[in-house]
Amino acid sequence: MDRILIVDDDRSIRELLSMHLEERGFGVDSAATGAEGFAIAEKSTPAAIVLDMRLPDASGIDLIPELKKRAAEAPVLMITAHHDMATTILAMKAGAFDYIHKPIDIQAFDVALDRALEVRRLSKGTDYLSVEGNRAFKMDDIVGTSPPMQQLFKDVGRVAASRTMVLIQGESGTGKELIARVIHSYSAPQKPFIAINCSAIVDTLLESELFGHEKGAFTGAVQAKLGKFELAEDGSIFLDEIGELSQNLQAKLLRALQEREVERVGGVRRIPIKARILAATNRDLFEEVKAGRFREDLYQRLKVVTLSLPPLRDRPEDVPILVEHLLMKINQRLHKNLRRVPREVLEKLQKRAWPGNVRELENVLTRAAVLSQGDMLLEEHLLEQKPSSRPPALPPIEAPRDDDRILTLDEVERDHISRVWNMTGGHKGKTCQILGISRPTLERKLHKYGLIRTDS
Numbered sequence: 304m305d306r307i308l309i310v311d312d313d314r315s316i317r318e319l320l321s322m323h324l325e326e327r328g329f330g331v332d333s334a335a336t337g338a339e340g341f342a343i344a345e346k347s348t349p350a351a352i353v354l355d356m357r358l359p360d361a362s363g364i365d366l367i368p369e370l371k372k373r374a375a376e377a378p379v380l381m382i383t384a385h386h387d388m389a390t391t392i393l394a395m396k397a398g399a400f401d402y403i404h405k406p407i408d409i410q411a412f413d414v415a416l417d418r419a420l421e422v423r424r425l426s427k428g429t430d431y432l433s434v435e436g437n438r439a440f441k442m443d444d445i446v447g448t449s450p451p452m453q454q455l456f457k458d459v460g461r462v463a464a465s466r467t468m469v470l471i472q473g474e475s476g477t478g479k480e481l482i483a484r485v486i487h488s489y490s491a492p493q494k495p496f497i498a499i500n501c502s503a504i505v506d507t508l509l510e511s512e513l514f515g516h517e518k519g520a521f522t523g524a525v526q527a528k529l530g531k532f533e534l535a536e537d538g539s540i541f542l543d544e545i546g547e548l549s550q551n552l553q554a555k556l557l558r559a560l561q562e563r564e565v566e567r568v569g570g571v572r573r574i575p576i577k578a579r580i581l582a583a584t585n586r587d588l589f590e591e592v593k594a595g596r597f598r599e600d601l602y603q604r605l606k607v608v609t610l611s612l613p614p615l616r617d618r619p620e621d622v623p624i625l626v627e628h629l630l631m632k633i634n635q636r637l638h639k640n641l642r643r644v645p646r647e648v649l650e651k652l653q654k655r656a657w658p659g660n661v662r663e664l665e666n667v668l669t670r671a672a673v674l675s676q677g678d679m680l681l682e683e684h685l686l687e688q689k690p691s692s693r694p695p696a697l698p699p700i701e702a703p704r705d706d707d708r709i710l711t712l713d714e715v716e717r718d719h720i721s722r723v724w725n726m727t728g729g730h731k732g733k734t735c736q737i738l739g740i741s742r743p744t745l746e747r748k749l750h751k752y753g754l755i756r757t758d759s
């Protein structure tokens with residue numbers, strides 16, 4: 304039977320809690336002062352300690368470290384008054400596990416206590432994955448121990464040495480862009496890496512984005528503009544979502560690839576392509592060809608070297624190392640310290656279907672990091688949100704940021720979309736109107752940033 308120690312000078316609180324805890328089957332010790340609390344903590348080794356913030360002989364905060372030491376690191380629940388917010392924060396910093404406001408709501412008390420006992424139970428076992436903060440890692444590190452990923456690393460090594468075109472296939476969130484960046488960084492690290500998302504912009508604009516345009520080529524073309532192929536120089540150009548390319552642009556791209564030359568819109572000059580071409584798609588291009596949506600001759604050209612990224616559900620053995628890797632990244636970004644993942648929690652993660660693959664795993668862990676208080680990942684932090692008829696308000700993934708850190712475009716975009724989405728109460732039409740993007744684009748971005756679930 305677990306024992307709980309209550310340290311509070313208010314007799315009515317001691318009695319109320321003792322009665323309740325005994326009813327729940329706990330053994331209870333109580334103390335009215337800090338000194339008494341110390342003595343009991345040592346003798347009875349409580350499973351958890353309930354500690355009042357103000358005691359006659361000491362401030363509760365000052366007692367936390369010593370109490371925990373005497374009670375074999377039992378978790379401490381502080382009892383605080385509402386106006387004690389500043390001291391509450393200090394108490395959490397001093398190592399309290401959680402706090403309960405006065406007047407005590409017994410249900411909230413039970414939730415906090417159960418959680419404390421659960422964390423203690425998990426901490427006692429040594430069976431958890433430990434995230435080592437001091438291990439050096441590069442941001443673009445790609446990890447995986449499963450046979451298909453090991454094979455993929457070899458293939459990446461092989462193609463990185465050459466300058467051949469590479470087609471990267473895989474479901475959404477499997478790491479296609481990451482692979483493209485890794486190939487680039489192993490083959491031409493000092494040269495530009497120019498990425499363009501073929502589905503994000505309308506056809507006419509995409510053409511001038513890719514190939515550039517001459518001054519006066521169309522209304523608004525007040526200046527000549529370099530295309531992405533030119534900007535990439537002898538680095539790499541990454542054609543993301545190539546399966547979305549219109550028939551018209553497929554034909555133009557094919558011609559450019561055949562002749563290794565591009566022509567700016569409205570221009571006559573032929574400009575040689577020096578960049579290495581990497582392309583990615585989450586569609587099955589072969590199927591697209593059969594369905595007549597993708598040109599077979601372009602497909603033949605692109606697919607010479609194809610790398611396929613397996614979905615995460617087919618390689619559950621990669622989940623532990625991914626969790627470790629992603630948590631390190633997330634801890635650093637959010638200034639969090641989530642370092643332990645109990646084996647049973649890890650096993651639950653390995654059993655999930657992950658329709659959004661590694662990106663979804665990253666989003667789930669980010670949310671858990673935001674919600675968690677201690678260094679242990681708990682199952683309750685991973686609970687899937689229930690789909691409701693109304694689109695849910697977005698999860699609060701607003702991360703604390705270094706003031707002087709420059710945000711990436713993706714971060715700014717994500718924040719902005721989530722603000723507008725919340726503003727319109729999750730109305731897709733209005734959101735599109737305000738943002739000036741099409742519905743498919745909005746949907747893609749909502750999925751990309753994990754703002755709505757893939758299966759919703």
Ligand SMILES: Nc1ncnc2c1ncn2[C@@H]1O[C@H](COP(=O)(O)OP(=O)(O)OP(=O)(O)O)[C@@H](O)[C@H]1O
Binds near residue numbers: 447479480585628662
């Ligand atoms: N094997 C891996 N090791 C480490 N991180 C990974 C791995 N695979 C994916 N990631 C991470 O998961 C996230 C999604 O990866 P990425 O953007 O490359 O996916 P994608 O296949 O391009 O997705 P989409 O089709 O939606 O564009 C990124 O943050 C990436 O760093």
Ligand SMILES: [Mg+2]
Binds near residue numbers: 479
């Ligand atoms: Mg991508």
